[in-house]
Structure formats: C-alpha cells, structure tokens
Amino acid sequence: MKRDVAGIILAGGQSRRMGGGDKSLLPLGGGRVLDQVVLRFGPQIEPLVLSANGDPSRFSRFGLPVLADTVMGFAGPLAGILTGLEWAAAKTACKAIVTAAGDTPFLPLDLVERLAAATDQRPGSIAVACSAGKRHPTFALWPTDCRDALRHFLVDEDIRRVSAFIERHEFVEVEFPDPQSAGQPVDPFFNINVPDDLVQAERLLRSMKS
Numbered sequence: 001m002k003r004d005v006a007g008i009i010l011a012g013g014q015s016r017r018m019g020g021g022d023k024s025l026l027p028l029g030g031g032r033v034l035d036q037v038v039l040r041f042g043p044q045i046e047p048l049v050l051s052a053n054g055d056p057s058r059f060s061r062f063g064l065p066v067l068a069d070t071v072m073g074f075a076g077p078l079a080g081i082l083t084g085l086e087w088a089a090a091k092t093a094c095k096a097i098v099t100a101a102g103d104t105p106f107l108p109l110d111l112v113e114r115l116a117a118a119t120d121q122r123p124g125s126i127a128v129a130c131s132a133g134k135r136h137p138t139f140a141l142w143p144t145d146c147r148d149a150l151r152h153f154l155v156d157e158d159i160r161r162v163s164a165f166i167e168r169h170e171f172v173e174v175e176f177p178d179p180q181s182a183g184q185p186v187d188p189f190f191n192i193n194v195p196d197d198l199v200q201a202e203r204l205l206r207s208m209k210s
Contacts, residue, residue, distance in 0.1 A: 008084035011102030036105035051080035
C-alpha cells in the first residue's frame, strides 16, 4: 500500500443516461456498485475519500469522508480531481493522489502500484491508465503540485476536459491488460453508463465469482 498517495473515488456524476441519481449507488452483486469499487481500490491506498456533491449522508454506509467540489456548477470530474488535490495538500502529507471512477466495479487491483511506479523516474508527472489502446483519464496519479495549474485551467480558462489538462502537463501512459473471466477478457475500466451496462456488470461479477 502506498502511504504517500491518497485515493479519491470520483462519485459525483449527474448520471443523466441512467435517469439521474448516483450510478455508484445502483444495486450490484447484493450490494452497490460503489461496494465493488471500494473493495478493489480500498486495500491499495490510504487515506481514501469520496468526491461527491449533495447530501453526504447517502454515502454513510461506506464510512469514508465525502468531499464536495470546491468549484461550483457541477464542473465535472476535473472539479473532483482539483478538490482531491487541494484536500490532500492541506490535510495530508501525501505528494500525489490517485483517482478512480465510482461507476467502474472491475478496476485493476494493482492500479495504484503501477501508476506510482511509472512516475518513479519521472517525478511530477501525471500517470494515466490505458487499456486496449484507450486512455482512461479519470484513472490517474496526479501530483499535488499541479493543483494551482489545474484550478487556473478549470476556473479561469473554463476548460473541463480531463484529457486536455493531462496533455498540457507532462504525463506517462500506463497500459493495463484485460483480466480473464470464464475464458473471456474483462475490460478493467468497464463503466456503467446505461441500464444495459448494469445488467452486463452483474453477469460479469457472477462469472468472476464462479
């Protein structure tokens, strides 16, 4: 477990394609989607917090601190990343955070280890996860020193694309293989966007447990 890196689960999306509400609180595997995220991410990192707006009590069952965006207006994942960076800099001795999306129940069990290792020879860089040639910008290691640049980017320039900020900063891509389940590859960054995704996630979870 990396003791000098904090974990931020980005659970603040508005979930329009799921009809509103919190995707991370949808039922999955006898619990919630977020249960699976915490189960896989939690053992990798300490401290761990949630990034989410609104009433924090809806997440009380997880026993994790909940950070509301420090930027108003539902500014997307970058607002959660910025809030996590500012929190880590002010409240911890951590020099970086690793973010993970709260709607991604099969995230890699070695996410933190491999992202952190990728920056050992490139201090100050952002390390971003990739799989099958696709970048997953909300799964990344972010040095706390980039927080001022990110606030300027998001607030002053009003740019909200996570990839756009990564590309402006020094970064390294880290490729993650697809694990196998029942002989079939499982995208470790599979995320739940529409109702059919939740059905597929339930099926994948059952196959992984069998």
